[in-house]
Amino acid sequence: MTRIDYVISAKDSLFGNYTISDGQRDAPQNDNYYTMYVPLRTQTLGVQETHVFSPTVVNSTILGWVRPYASSVTQPNGTGPAIPANLIFLPPGNPGQIVIGGGASTVVPSSVTPAPGVNPLRDVREFFSLADDLRFTKGKHQFSAGVWAQRIHENHVGNPQFSAGGVSYPSMLAFLQDIPGQFNVIRNPVALGYRSTEGAWYFQDEMKLRSNLTLRLGLRHEMTDGWNEVTGRCTNYRFDKDFVISTQPVSGPSCLDENHAKLLLQPRVGIAWDPTGRGTWAVRAGFGIHNDLQDILGNRAYSNPPFSAREQPSGPLLSIIPVQKNAPLAPTCGTSGAPPLPACGFYAPA
Template sequence: MSRYLPVLLIGVILLCGNAVSAQVTTATIAGVVQDSSGAVIPGVSVTTKNVETGVTRTAKTDEGGRYTVPELTLGNYEVEAQIPGFQTEVRSGITLTVGRSALVNFALKVGQIADKVTITEEAPLVESTTSAMSSLVDERTIRDLPLNGRSWDNLALLQPGVVSVGAGQGSAAFDFGTGTRFNVNGSRAYANSFLLDGTDINDHANGTPGGSAGTNLGVDGVQEFKINTSVSPAEFGRSSGGVVSAVTRSGTNDLHGAGFEFLRNNALDSPGYFDEVEHGGTGTKAPYRRNQFGGALGGPIKKDKTFFFGTYEGLRQGNGTTIGPEVPTAQTKLGIIPYKAFQGTDPSLYNCHPGDTACTVPVSPVIKPYLDLFQTPNTRDLGDGTAFFIAAPLQVTKEDYAMGRVDHQISDKMRIFGRYSFDNDTNVIPNFNGSSLADEHDVARRQYSTIQVTNVFRPTLVNSFRFAYNRTYQNFDDVLSDPRAEKLFFLPGEHFGTISFGGQGLSTNPLNFLGVDNGAPRIYRYNLFQEGDDLTYIKGRHSIKMGADIRRIQDNEITSSNSRGDYTFLDIPGFLTNKPIRFDAPAPGSDAYRGLRETMFGTYLQDDFKVSQRLTLNLGLRYEAISNPREVNGRMANLLNLSDPAPTVLKDSFFSVAKKDFQPRVGFAWGLNGSGKTILRAGFGIFHDHILPYSYAAFASGYPPFFTTLSDLTNPVFPYDTNLTAGPPPPPQFGGFPTGAIREAS
């Protein structure tokens, strides 16, 4: 497998809007202090105060009158500048959003320091110090905009350059991610990075996070998020697409809370056009019941020192679905079938001729209990021994989300916060794909935890360390819903498998498959351990940031197929007379569990150089490397050459990954005039997509010799095939290389 090609992003744009700076969860206040004549004033004491928590930070202007206060928590601020011989000036009404670098300049007047001038005015919203492009979804947008389903990631679709896309690789399932998929400026949906409080929350599929319900609840616990669309600073890596950075809410000195419930019910809906009898409907409405409820509470534990915030949200939904499997008629179950039912079996064996509508075929006693498992049709006979069973079973979804966060100001130079979020949800799809005896159960559990410590060593030197443990568990499997099937099985220790018609797999014709999904179960336990450290240093015109990040990836998964056995019958007569044409099942002793392991390392250096009041250069370099992917128990094999007779057992890793991912970032932001309202930006960057488990996990479980699917195409015996041999491999979608002698890599 080769590495994805680097993506080159070059953008030049004239705009009035926000752009992200090099902070993931914090913001910066910077500016210049001058006197009334325009001369810069060094040595001015500049104090920033978060008006909601009372936390303050102080810096002094340098010889050029410049000051910078980095790594500030988000919220509303006031900034005070004072020095003997001049009046004290206070700027209020400054709102810091994620990644913002607010420009707050002062023009001090001669006077007594006790004289105070307060200016209530928002700092200019146009970001004037970065070449990066982004869009902010702020707190007001999150709270006030109507959000159907209350999944905060849907707000990303309102941003420029973000386009919703379809499933692409597959349906919206755990294999490929269940969240809302979108492209950012043309990048692929699985090339995006998702950060929560600065730590990685991408799941094993590398798609938009989402549980079995496909939602990201907890909108009341998200303060805001920003989508970085192009030319990200060197601090950002891992992938070539967009960077979605969300920040959770924290408590303040005021106690605030909220509660809510949203109700939708078909009893409150008007009938649809096709529900009405005169338009072919039944006169009834499809069942739909949805309740979302919860609340949030935040406030002080100790004023100006310790704060808490917590939120809970629950979802309960029942949604009517439609199924229409093709099932045998009552006559077919008795062995009376028309000539059209013969779709491969020789009709002359049963004295059946073209035009005959009631040919007699003996029904095998072995087949009878399986034949009785089909639903009774409720539509007209299709003329081939089948009819449709139309029904609208209720799909039930349940989700519970909770998040708690505590912030503590240890001293005026050190603060710490910890956050834990938990999301547990289930989605029961009744009669999966028309199955008469099984429901699909999708189960997901997501747990995200982060601790971050920020130290202000001195006003110009700030360090931030973070640790995260994020875990996602996703499992879809079919659960038998018909008690009659509980004692019917094809393999020892397994429940009912799959019976296919016409071709192997989830057939729909000549009969709908009987049993369970032959691709189940799919189980993913994805653990991410992340440690990172960022150091910010302010020196004159330079704002330098450097750091390192390590992510340890554990993807424990089962993605086997045919694990419960899959019988295939050519047509209805072949089924009635118990003449299967193939049987697919794992070889005895096959183990589909795989523990995939990788470690990603990244380090960077970024310098934002203030050439003048109107021109800032953004210069950065990032280096990333990822370890060679391996399986923790040594179950690794691959077909190294197409001419090889069998896969090769690998010793150390699945394959080797190059370690040459240097990623320069260069850009500038130039104010075209002194108003600060018109900024010209240009940027260049190299970004890499890495070979993560989602790239190869789908086939890792199916590699011989550790897992082999055998096929009996000569003399399969139903329902217990004692003649199973290593025949030709099953269709490619079920994995597996040709079986044969296995050789070991040298």
């Protein structure tokens, strides 16, 4: 961690700080032969310049940068027997997931401790922000106004589930007979980069109505340009007029059908009252509208086909594996011209 304070002149001062934090989380799994390894790194940089125009007018400008990084892999930790290469679902890579008497993934309780293997994934997010606040006093009024803008980069490489393949069996008998309930695999995870720009402005008036009564009125306007993929590869499923989900996703620059976050007006009202006038206790009340600008949608849209598609081939597991990387996706079941099962493919909406 580094911090710098510098007084430029009687009216200007500068403050800056930089922090970097590294971490490593090794999480044992229910299957003791597997461990989840998660290296982490977070960096932050902030610079603030304050300028005093007069005893009643002060302005502050802030520049910020934040970059959290994390990667994750769940793989054998070397304490158990080696997995034969011919049982790797998606070579070359880690052993995949096997669930007996449970759901499709290892996060659902099962009758037998599942093997939770996945291939490496990496997520990087960056936030670039700029803010400016002006505060000035005139008579009984204390005014404040400001603007804020933030650019978001979110990059995904890999997938947290089924990147090494995953098979589920309804019972031990089905496992011994190789009759899986479901097999999922993401054979070609594509690196995707999501982008969003958020902004806001506000104005506030804090009025000293009486010596023991203060009223605060304000308005904040927030906005965003939506959630977009940097090369136009955002895919999502749509519903038709009868609310039937499509079998093929729509692909384009934006992940949203319509951006409803262009004009988010948020009023603010607050009051502070000192009943006795002696400062021993006070009554405070406030009202405001607050919106949550969603900026972590990548993990929901990432696994939609045709990029990083989650496939569900049918049939005995030993007839499916090994699954080949970079092979073209089978036509979606139920679409025009698609072959019958098991030659066609199912792709799960995220």
